[in-house]
Amino acid sequence: MKLTIGTILCGCALIALAITTASAQTSYTFSGTCKAFFQRSIPAGDPGHTLGLSRGKCTDKEAVGGATATGGQYAERDDITATHIKGSGVYTVTFSTGDKIYYQYDLSLVTKGNVVQSGTGVFTAAGGTGKMNGITAKGTCKFSAGPTAGTNRYSCTGQYEPAGATSR
Numbered sequence: 001m002k003l004t005i006g007t008i009l010c011g012c013a014l015i016a017l018a019i020t021t022a023s024a025q026t027s028y029t030f031s032g033t034c035k036a037f038f039q040r041s042i043p044a045g046d047p048g049h050t051l052g053l054s055r056g057k058c059t060d061k062e063a064v065g066g067a068t069a070t071g072g073q074y075a076e077r078d079d080i081t082a083t084h085i086k087g088s089g090v091y092t093v094t095f096s097t098g099d100k101i102y103y104q105y106d107l108s109l110v111t112k113g114n115v116v117q118s119g120t121g122v123f124t125a126a127g128g129t130g131k132m133n134g135i136t137a138k139g140t141c142k143f144s145a146g147p148t149a150g151t152n153r154y155s156c157t158g159q160y161e162p163a164g165a166t167s168r
Contacts, residue, residue, distance in 0.1 A: 139156055
C-alpha cells in the first residue's frame with residue numbers, strides 16, 4: 001500500500017483532533033458538616049412514615065478553579081421512616097470570589113434513633129454564578145453522623161469541567 005503525504009497529514013490531523021477533544025474534566029473532592037435550622041414534617045398516612053422539608057447550613061471544604069468555598073446551605077425534601085431517609089434537594093456553595101455553584105442531589109440514609117448512621121448520594125451541578133456559570137459536575141457522596149448532636153458529615157468525590165471549557 002502506497003502512502004501519500006496527504007494521507008499521512010490527514011492521519012496526523014485526526015490524531016491531533018482526538019487529543020484536543022480529550023476530556024478536560026478535573027477530579028475533585030469536598031467535605032463538610034451540616035446542621036438543619038428549619039425542619040417540618042407531616043404524616044404520610046401509613047404508620048411511622050412522614051414527609052419532610054428541611055433547610056440548613058454547612059461548612060464546606062471545596063476548591064474549584066482556584067476559588068475556595070466559604071460555606072454552603074441546602075434545601076431538601078425527604079421521605080422518612082424509622083430507619084431510612086430518602087431525600088433530594090439543592091445545595092448552594094458560596095466561594096471566596098462571591099461566585100456560587102448550585103448542586104442538585106439525591107441521597108439515601110440509614111438512621112437509628114433519628115441519627116444518621118450511614119448513607120450515599122449522587123450530585124450534579126445545576127448551575128452557577130460569575131466564573132462558575134456554566135460549570136458541569138457530577139459525583140457521589142457518603143454520609144455519616146456529625147461530631148455534635150443534630151449534625152451530619154458528608155464527603156464527596158466527582159469530576160467537574162470549568163465554565164467555558166469546550167465539551168469533550
